[in-house]
Each structure stands twice: as C-alpha cells, then as structure tokens.
Amino acid sequence: MFNRAEEILQKCKEENKSISDVIIEKEMESFGLTYEKLIEKMRESLEVMKLSANAGLEKEVKSVSGLTGGNAKKIEDYKNKGKTLAGNFINSAMAKAFSTAEVNASMGKIVASPTAGASGIIPSAFLSVKEKLDLSDEDLIKGLFTSAGIGEIIAKNSTISGAEGGCQAECGAAAAMAAGALVEMAGGDPEDSFNASSFALTNIMGLVCDPVAGLVEYPCALRNSSGVVNAITSADMALAKVQSLVPFDEVVDAMSKVGKSMPAALRETAMGGLAATPTGKMCSKKILG
Ligand code: SF4
Numbered sequence: 001m002f003n004r005a006e007e008i009l010q011k012c013k014e015e016n017k018s019i020s021d022v023i024i025e026k027e028m029e030s031f032g033l034t035y036e037k038l039i040e041k042m043r044e045s046l047e048v049m050k051l052s053a054n055a056g057l058e059k060e061v062k063s064v065s066g067l068t069g070g071n072a073k074k075i076e077d078y079k080n081k082g083k084t085l086a087g088n089f090i091n092s093a094m095a096k097a098f099s100t101a102e103v104n105a106s107m108g109k110i111v112a113s114p115t116a117g118a119s120g121i122i123p124s125a126f127l128s129v130k131e132k133l134d135l136s137d138e139d140l141i142k143g144l145f146t147s148a149g150i151g152e153i154i155a156k157n158s159t160i161s162g163a164e165g166g167c168q169a170e171c172g173a174a175a176a177m178a179a180g181a182l183v184e185m186a187g188g189d190p191e192d193s194f195n196a197s198s199f200a201l202t203n204i205m206g207l208v209c210d211p212v213a214g215l216v217e218y219p220c221a222l223r224n225s226s227g228v229v230n231a232i233t234s235a236d237m238a239l240a241k242v243q244s245l246v247p248f249d250e251v252v253d254a255m256s257k258v259g260k261s262m263p264a265a266l267r268e269t270a271m272g273g274l275a276a277t278p279t280g281k282m283c284s285k286k287i288l289g
Pocket residue numbers: 117118161162163166167168170171208209210211215216217219220223268
C-alpha cells in the first residue's frame with residue numbers, strides 16, 4: 001500500500017489515473033481480489049451508509065443515555081420549512097451526518113469511517129453530493145476507495161484514534177477523507193483532492209476529544225454535523241483551485257505532532273474539555289452514577 005500522498009500523486013501522474021483507480025488497483029493486488037469482488041464489498045458498506053444516514057430523518061433516533069438523539073429530524077424538519085441560513089444542501093448534509101451519529105449512539109449499524117465516532121461525515125457528504133451531481137452508486141463506490149486511500153495515509157503517518165490524537169484524528173480524518181473524494185467525484189484532479197483533504201485537516205487541527213460521560217455521543221454528533229460542512233467547503237475551495245500552502249503529507253505530520261502534544265485529559269479520557277464542565281460532570285454522574 002502507499003505510505004505518503006506524494007506516492008499516490010506520483011502514480012496518478014505517471015499513469016494518468018484518478019486516486020480511486022490507483023487505490024483500487026493496489027487493493028486488488030494486496031488482497032488478491034478481482035475488481036468485481038472489491039466493488040461488491042464496498043457496495044455493502046455503501047448500503048449500510050445509506051440506511052444510517054437516512055434513519056433519523058423521519059423518526060427520532062435516541063441513545064439509551066439520552067445525551068443525544070432527535071437532532072437529525074429537527075434539522076430535516078427545519079430545512080423543509082425552507083428558511084435556513086445555509087440553504088437546503090448544507091442543512092440536508094448536516095441532518096444526514098447527525099442521523100448516522102445518532103444511529104451509532106443508539107447501538108445501530110454503521111460503517112466506521114474511519115471510526116464509529118466520526119461515522120456520520122462520509123455517508124452524509126457522499127449522499128448529499130450524489131443528489132446534487134446526480135451520481136450513480138458506482139461513482140460513490142469509487143469515491144469510497146479514494147477516501148480509503150486518504151485515510152490510510154493519515155492512519156500510517158498520524159492516527160485515526162481520538163484517544164491518541166484528539167478529535168482532529170477522528171472528525172478531522174473523516175472530513176479529509178470525504179473532502180478528497182468529493183473533489184474527485186466533482187471532476188477535480190488528484191492534486192485538488194489532496195488540497196481539499198489538507199484544508200479539512202487544517203481547519204480543525206488541534207480539536208480535542210472530550211466526550212461527556214466518556215460516551216461517543218456529545219459533542220461527537222455535533223462534530224459530525226459540522227465535519228460534513230468542513231468537508232464540503234474544503235472540497236469547494238480546492239475545486240476553485242485554492243492551493244494548500246503546506247502539502248498534505250506535511251499537514252498530516254503536523255497533526256500527528258499536535259496530537260502527541262495534547263494532554264491526556266483531552267484525549268478521550270472524559271477528564272477535560274466539555275466533559276469536565278459542571279454540566280458535563282453532572283451528566284456523567286446522572287448516567288454513570
Ligand atoms: S469527541 Fe472523541 S469520541 Fe467523540 S467523535 Fe471526536 S474523537 Fe470520537
């Protein structure tokens with residue numbers, strides 16, 4: 001597999017291929033699978049993503065703890081009134097991201113992409129852009145391989161664990177994975193994709209992991225909702241040919257260093273940030289006793 005974005009870009013350039021083509025070829029080689037088999041496996045993930053991103057739009061999905069739930073439906077209903085500030089597209093994406101996060105918090109089935117905590121960002125970004133650009137499932141499946149390739153670079157050179165690197169490693173990584181794929185699906189080139197991924201990570205570098213009561217619910221669901229907006233706006237910036245001053249590989253290295261310098265209280269221990277506020281502690285006491 002690839003270790004750095006630079007290697008992927010080089011391969012794309014030499015062979016005049018998209019990131020998804022290059023990643024699919026590499027996966028076929030690594031796992032000894034045919035193209036058809038690989039696509040079928042990814043199709044299964046896409047189907048789970050569709051269900052989780054839509055489950056909370058029509059009926060409220062609530063967690064056992066009561067810390068989160070019902071917000072996907074609130075945003076969907078608000079959007080349907082037609083008076084949003086950010087417009088239907090963005091509000092619809094936010095609702096879908098909430099939906100998957102709520103399904104996750106209620107112990108439903110999701111695709112960890114790259115983690116359960118950040119599982120709302122990629123499905124909502126992909127399904128929103130599918131509607132907008134009239135893409136096929138096949139386009140989305142290819143895009144998921146682009147996301148996978150970007151995620152692998154982050155995982156290898158930094159981390160995708162909130163406990164290791166803060167929420168930048170979960171919601172940041174998911175937004176970067178989504179942004180790069182959105183660019184490819186919208187017709188951008190591989191360099192544009194990595195610019196978009198760089199922006200998504202840069203935008204929330206240093207974001208801490210501070211789940212109230214140690215549960216992957218609050219602020220996780222909110223961060224999925226804002227994470228998809230981060231992904232979409234990062235993709236738009238890259239498609240407009242805004243350049244990332246710092247190359248993606250260096251952004252990932254910086255993110256790794258930032259994660260390592262975070263105190264333990266801000267890395268999923270529920271001892272800092274929102275978890276340590278009076279309200280956070282009160283919720284924790286109520287839920288955990
Ligand atoms: S706050 Fe922590 S647990 Fe919640 S999504 Fe972010 S990294 Fe995951």
